[in-house]
Amino acid sequence: MLTLLRQELYKQIHGKFYIGWGIVILAISLLSGYFYHNGSAAMSVTNSSARMFSNGLAMALVAMIVFASSLLTSDFSNNTIKYLFARQFSRGQILISKLIITVLMFVYLVIVAFIAAGIGNILFNEARPFLWSDMLPYLIGMSFYLFLMIPIVLLISNIFKSNAVAIAIGLVFYFVSNVINVFLNILMDKFEWIKYNPLNFLNILRQYSIHEYSQLSRLSLPQLEVGTIIWGIIILVITYLVYNHRNV
DSSP states (O other): OHHHHHHHHHHHHHHTHHHHHHHHHHHHHHHHHHHHHTSOHHHHTSOOHHHHHHHHHHHHHHHHHHHHHTTTHHHHHTTOHHHHHHTTOOHHHHHHHHHHHHHHHHHHHHHHHHHHHHHHHHHHSTTOOOOHHHHHHHHHHHHHHHHHHHHHHHHHHTTOSOHHHHHHHHHHHHHHHHHHHHHHHHHHTTOGGGGGSGGGGGGHHHHHHOGGGHHHHOSOHHHHHHHHHHHHHHHHHHHHHHHHTOOO
16 A cells, blocks of 8 residues: 555656646735735725635645546556556555545645745735634535545546546536536425435535525535535445446
């Protein structure tokens, strides 16, 4: 397992993914800080530290979708999967190592977003104190959101062998899932059991920051938390079963 982790870390370090998206998160955070500072008078006197942080995290979310979409397909498209099997690594070990790398990548991007917000706070926000009461709920909500979204994206990407196609499908699903949720909310008025579908639990990201979203999800925050964990584990198990039977 340690060998797999070292290989995955080596691959990511030389893949430059973390550098490119780190720059994007830094740029978005600083740009948002600049516009908040130079906007209307009301905006310029508002403590925008939480907004800069949330904008950086929003880009980190997109980065994680892209990262997860290519996580499994990259080995097949580059034919490195045969090397891994030749080393007698099980598919379960390979999948676990990639999940650990995914967690590490998310932690890294969160740190970048925090540093970027700190720089923007000094440059554009008069070094006001961080609004932790606004920043932490968004971060926790995103963590729960990704706990469910990443397994879904991994499951979908399992179908494809091309990195580009897998990334495109992952991003399309990310945006389309929001549209699908709108129609599901309409159906919930007639069929209450629909509120337990996995896509509805993706509303946890918004509901953590805006509790009024419970009127749309029809679920309390604790219910969303428990359901997100349960669905995330179920879909991850399905992902493993599909990955374990995938032809090389």
